[in-house]
Amino acid sequence: xxxxxxxxxxHTGIFCVDLERMVEFYRSxxxxxxxxxxxxxxxxxxxxxxxxxEIHHQLVLFDGKPTGLPFNPINQLSFLMDSIDDLCTYYxxxxxxxxxxxxxxxxxxxxxxxxxxxxGNPIEMYVDSPFYTHQPCREPLDLSQTPAQIVARTExxxxxxxxxxxxxxxxxxxxxxxxxxxx
Numbered sequence: 141x142x143x144x145x146x147x148x149x150x151h152t153g154i155f156c157v158d159l160e161r162m163v164e165f166y167r168s169x170x171x172x173x174x175x176x177x178x179x180x181x182x183x184x185x186x187x188x189x190x191x192x193x194e195i196h197h198q199l200v201l202f203d204g205k206p207t208g209l210p211f212n213p214i215n216q217l218s219f220l221m222d223s224i225d226d227l228c229t230y231y232x233x234x235x236x237x238x239x240x241x242x243x244x245x246x247x248x249x250x251x252x253x254x255x256x257x258x259x260g261n262p263i264e265m266y267v268d269s270p271f272y273t274h275q276p277c278r279e280p281l282d283l284s285q286t287p288a289q290i291v292a293r294t295e296x297x298x299x300x301x302x303x304x305x306x307x308x309x310x311x312x313x314x315x316x317x318x319x320x321x322x323x
Contacts, residue, residue: 150195150198151195151197151198152217153200154201154205154214154217155204156202156203161258162201163187163189165257166189166199167189170219172189172190172198173189173190175188175189175196175197176197182204184202184203184204185203186203187201188200189201212260212261215262216254216263216264217261217262217264218264219264219265219266220266220268221265223267223287224251224287224290225287226267227251227253228283230253231244231253231283239255242254243255244283245279246277246279246280246294247269247276247277247279248269248271248279248297249269249271249272249273249298250268251267251269251281251283251294252265268307269291270291270295270308271298271304271306272298272303272306272307272309273298273301273304279297
């Protein structure tokens, strides 16, 4: 087998029923800006959105999603945040925005908030923790606690589970697996 080049996942495109409503939600509630807009060769209107000045688009919203689909093919859109403090702040902001159905989850290796956009697409806002634990792991999380309390609770939970290690140790082990895959 030939050596495969490294890839980096950078963006997602989704079809929308109400394009303007979705653009406004991702702008005002998630914090994206519109970096470009236009009409695709398929005839669909589209908006490119980003939070990173070095990445033209992290999300593309298209019109043309049919109404009444029996199944949502999007499992979740996940967005990495910088710190547990940011996640706590965002949780409070979601409540101020009137977003309902917010789930707080401790995955051991990450702390997550789950909620839905106006068209029912699941969104995850998350922060990596300094620990690794075997997945899946879904424990309660209380973002009203201090970050120090959250970290201590997560570490204790992870240490009780199989295959505990620090995030740094997991990164090193995964780096080696990737290296061996490419040999």
